[in-house]
Amino acid sequence: MNRKSILIVDDEPDICQLLGITLSKMGLETQTASTFDSAQKLLCHQQFDLCLTDMRLPDGNGLDLVRHIQNNSPHTPVAVITAHGKMETAIQAMKLGAFDFINKPVDLKILRNLIEDALNINYSSDSKSFNLIGESECILQLKTQIEKIARSQAPVYISGQSGVGKELVARLIHQNSPRREKPFIPVNCGAIPIELMESEFFGHKKGSFTGAHQDKMGFFQAAHQGTLFLDEVADLPPNMQVKLLRGIQEKSFRPVGDTKEHSADVRFLCATHKDLSKLVQTGFFREDLFYRLNVIEIKVPSLIQRINDIPLLVTYILKKIIPNDVTIPKVSVETLEALKQYSFPGNIRELENILERAYTLSDGKEILTTDLQLPLQARKMHSHDFNMSLDEHLEQVEKEAILKALDETKGNKTLAAKLLGVTFRTLRYRLKKLGIDDDSES
Numbered sequence: 477m478n479r480k481s482i483l484i485v486d487d488e489p490d491i492c493q494l495l496g497i498t499l500s501k502m503g504l505e506t507q508t509a510s511t512f513d514s515a516q517k518l519l520c521h522q523q524f525d526l527c528l529t530d531m532r533l534p535d536g537n538g539l540d541l542v543r544h545i546q547n548n549s550p551h552t553p554v555a556v557i558t559a560h561g562k563m564e565t566a567i568q569a570m571k572l573g574a575f576d577f578i579n580k581p582v583d584l585k586i587l588r589n590l591i592e593d594a595l596n597i598n599y600s601s602d603s604k605s606f607n608l609i610g611e612s613e614c615i616l617q618l619k620t621q622i623e624k625i626a627r628s629q630a631p632v633y634i635s636g637q638s639g640v641g642k643e644l645v646a647r648l649i650h651q652n653s654p655r656r657e658k659p660f661i662p663v664n665c666g667a668i669p670i671e672l673m674e675s676e677f678f679g680h681k682k683g684s685f686t687g688a689h690q691d692k693m694g695f696f697q698a699a700h701q702g703t704l705f706l707d708e709v710a711d712l713p714p715n716m717q718v719k720l721l722r723g724i725q726e727k728s729f730r731p732v733g734d735t736k737e738h739s740a741d742v743r744f745l746c747a748t749h750k751d752l753s754k755l756v757q758t759g760f761f762r763e764d765l766f767y768r769l770n771v772i773e774i775k776v777p778s779l780i781q782r783i784n785d786i787p788l789l790v791t792y793i794l795k796k797i798i799p800n801d802v803t804i805p806k807v808s809v810e811t812l813e814a815l816k817q818y819s820f821p822g823n824i825r826e827l828e829n830i831l832e833r834a835y836t837l838s839d840g841k842e843i844l845t846t847d848l849q850l851p852l853q854a855r856k857m858h859s860h861d862f863n864m865s866l867d868e869h870l871e872q873v874e875k876e877a878i879l880k881a882l883d884e885t886k887g888n889k890t891l892a893a894k895l896l897g898v899t900f901r902t903l904r905y906r907l908k909k910l911g912i913d914d915d916s917e918s
């Protein structure tokens with residue numbers, strides 16, 4: 477059997493030797509290059525299964541090599557070795573397509589995990605399981621993006637409105653990644669009581685607090701060698717944001733009541749329907765954490781942006797909700813047209829709910845427009861709801877935006893004004909005009 481071959485690029489003989497010994501103990505063949513130029517020459521003549529490169533080379537840097545490999549041997553994963561604390565360069569390398577990074581001094585356990593993951597990458601496209609339904613241009617692009625991102629270890633920020641399929645995208649990234657045999661742990665950050673958060677994330681030792689009757693494993697440990705999906709990440713309280721940042725940066729964590737640090741081989745994916753960059757601007761979310769989670773961003777399009785996928789989605793969803801031995805009811809052209817005219821604020825999840833209800837209300841043979849029971853007030857504006865004047869419509873939109881901002885900031889007007897991008901005075905004026913002012917100052 478052919479042994480896998482790894483290219484080590486570093487000008488420090490000690491590091492080359494350490495990496496060489498570790499890799500050969502893993503049954504791997506290694507070649508070393510001490511400069512960018514010699515690495516390029518080796519890559520030109522041989523196909524490597526992985527390249528490990530230092531960031532600082534005498535005649536160039538690791539980023540140049542990442543770029544070179546992306547352009548010339550895109551099937552060779554490349555990981556960069558960075559000086560401790562140089563997260564910015566690690567992030568830059570991953571944005572350019574590096575598979576992962578490892579800090580100096582090299583922790584051999586982390587290195588071995590990284591190598592196993594890298595060698596597990598499957599570049600053939602026929603094994604992909606895609607139940608991401610849709611053929612519109614934006615969905616085809618999304619599928620390509622998922623396949624590409626799945627090969628990397630970089631943290632991914634999945635953005636998009638509520639119900640668009642962010643969790644589905646996260647699962648697909650995991651399923652198509654070298655971690656696919658390991659756990660995928662989804663965590664709804666908004667649903668964990670604040671006082672339990674640290675223990676839920678990092679675990680705890682028996683007796684570390686009242687009620688800790690036995691050792692408990694946290695999400696970090698449960699997701700070891702797999703993927704941790706932080707859903708509704710914007711809801712993390714500030715103290716957890718700091719701890720999470722540390723965990724991502726150091727690739728380690730410490731259970732509550734433990735004296736030891738444990739290494740964490742975890743890939744982080746996160747999502748929120750909120751505008752995270754806006755929350756950073758207004759101070760609700762740490763900029764440094766945002767920067768680390770958002771190495772790669774995937775935007776999941778709303779249903780309205782891909783209205784032509786509705787017929788495909790309807791068939792798929794009906795098959796999903798109707799038992800196998802029951803005939804799928806027909807869906808008339810008018811019914812599909814009515815769905816295409818609807819605004820879907822809750823996106824695919826709402827489409828699923830509408831179809832489930834419609835199927836129950838239908839005669840089982842055909843789903844009619846009346847079975848859909850689409851909410852009247854939420855009809856798409858571009859379908860021209862002439863019951864409302866333009867001024868009334870604009871007022872309604874303004875009111876909704878202000879109420880949403882106040883809700884998000886728990887009634888704090890100063891912060892709500894920031895979130896809306898207006899001055900405090902302007903917000904006060906508009907609240908008065910819309911008749912929702914309670915005259916309080918904050």
Ligand SMILES: Nc1ncnc2c1ncn2[C@@H]1O[C@H](COP(=O)(O)OP(=O)(O)OP(=O)(O)O)[C@@H](O)[C@H]1O
Nearest residue numbers: 607608609637638639640641642643644749824825
């Ligand atoms: N392209 C798609 N093809 C098939 N099913 C989809 C697609 N997108 C979403 N779904 C389905 O829609 C439902 C909602 O998706 P999901 O939970 O992933 O959305 P979300 O964006 O994470 O929602 P939230 O913001 O509320 O957390 C799920 O049942 C999912 O399987």
